[in-house]
Amino acid sequence: MNQNTDVSRQVSLGLVQMSCSAHPDENLAKAIERIRLAARQGTQIICLQELFRSLYFCQSENTECFRLAEPIPGPTTDAFCRLAAELRVVLVASLFEQRAEGLFHNTAVVIDADGSLVGKYRKMHIPDDPLYYEKFYFTPGDLGFQTFQTRYAKIGVLVCWDQWFPEGARLTALSGAQILFYPTAIGWHHAELTDERQAQHQAWELIQRSHAVANGVYVAAVNRVGTEGGLQFWGASFVSDPFGRLAARASHTEEETLVVPCDLTRLNAVRQNWPFLRDRRIDAYGNLTRRYLD
DSSP states (O other), rough: OOOOOOOSEEEEEEEEEEOSSSSSHHHHHHHHHHHHHHTTTTOSEEEEEETSSSSOOOGOOOOOGGGOBOOSSSSSHHHHHHHHHHOOOOEEEEEEEEEEEEEEEEEEEEETTSEEEEEEEEOOOOBBBBBBBBGGOOOOOOOOOOEESSSOEEEEEOOGGGGGOOHHHHHHHHTSSEEEEEEEEOEEEOOOOOOHHHHHHHHHHHHHHHHHHTTEEEEEEEEOOOETTEEEEEEEEEEOTTSOOOEEEESSOOEEEEEEEEEEEEHHHHHHHSSSHHHOOOOOGGGGGOOOOO
C-alpha cells in the first residue's frame, strides 16, 4: 500500500528502550509485550534496540557467544512476522545473524504490516574498541545502504556505529528513505567522569540530528538501558525532525516506549527551503572513495 500521494502523511513511530537479561527468550517476551503496548497506542512503525535478544556480549571475545546467533529467516523473524500481521505494524529488529557455518553478521530486519519480511540490512561499520569487540563476532555488511518500502513509510535502517558516518546516512537518504532508524547499544565505561559522559552523549545525539538536517529526513535512534559488565548504557532514545529538533527523548536510566507522531509531508517543504540535494556537487566528490588524501 503506497500512500506517498496523500495530502497529509502522518505516521507514528514507536521506540522500545529496555534493559536486557542473560535469557534470550525472556528478552524476546519483554520486547513482544512492549511492541503490543506501542501498538495499542496507535504506533505504526516500531523499532527495537541493537541485539535486543541478549546482553551486549561484545564486551569480551568469547566463542561461546556464537551460540546466540540464529538464521534469518529464523525463530525470531517467524515470531515477529506473525506479530506484525496481527497488530498491523511495521517492525525493525536487530539480530545476531548466522549466515553460514563460521559466518556471522549484526543484522537488522524490516517486517511489513502484513507480516512479510521486506528485507535486511547488515551492519556496515564494525567497531573494535575496549568493551566493543565487534570485529571478533561480525563480518562487515555486504548488502549496502538500503531503503525499504513499507505500508506506512519508506524507511532506512543503519546500526549503532554506522550512526557516526555521514556517508551511510546520505546514501540511505538518496535511495528514498523518509525515516532513518538506528538500533543502538552504546554506553559509558564505569570509570568515565561526569563531564566525559555528558560530552559523549551530546556528540552521539548531535551527529545523528545532523543527519536529519543534512538529508531532510526524520531520524530515530533506539538505545538500551541498564548496567551490563563494564558498561552503563545511557538510553536517551530519541526522534529528530528534519530541522534537527528533538521531537522526543527517553530517560537515561529507565525503560520506556516512546510513541512519536511524524508528519512526512514536512520532508518536501524542508527540502524545498534547504535544497541540499539540489546543490550537491556530485562532480567534485570523487575523492570520497579514497581512504585519505595524502
